[in-house]
Amino acid sequence: MGAYVYTRKDEITYIIDLKQKVANFVNKRNWEHNPKNLAEAICIEAAELLEIFQWVSNKQALEFCRNTETMKRIKEELADIQIYLMSLANRMELDISEAVEEKMKLNELKYQVKNNA
Numbered sequence: 001m002g003a004y005v006y007t008r009k010d011e012i013t014y015i016i017d018l019k020q021k022v023a024n025f026v027n028k029r030n031w032e033h034n035p036k037n038l039a040e041a042i043c044i045e046a047a048e049l050l051e052i053f054q055w056v057s058n059k060q061a062l063e064f065c066r067n068t069e070t071m072k073r074i075k076e077e078l079a080d081i082q083i084y085l086m087s088l089a090n091r092m093e094l095d096i097s098e099a100v101e102e103k104m105k106l107n108e109l110k111y112q113v114k115n116n117a
């Protein structure tokens with residue numbers, strides 16, 4: 001078991017390129033998923049991610065970072081979730097970056113930082 005190798009592809013990839021890649025994949029297969037089915041798929045893939053953590057302690061979960069095979073499974077489920085998120089965004093013509101920015105602004109208001117000084 002070697003350490004999981006973290007790559008920095010996030011730093012050089014645009015969300016629009018990933019959304020286009022997902023759209024191309026879907027369009028080539030003539031899939032026209034209903035938004036409800038895509039929302040269900042997100043939940044199902046999230047459950048698959050959760051299954052990896054089923055019955056393990058918090059300490060064991062933290063140690064997953066050092067287990068290459070487990071990290072591979074987590075990475076795959078994370079990708080499945082992200083692919084369905086982008087597919088839903090494509091289907092409903094939602095801008096993910098705008099949605100995240102807007103939601104983070106709301107979160108900043110909702111969960112304000114408390115100054116202890």
Ligand SMILES: [Mg+2]
Pocket residue numbers: 045048076077080
């Ligand atoms: Mg999966």
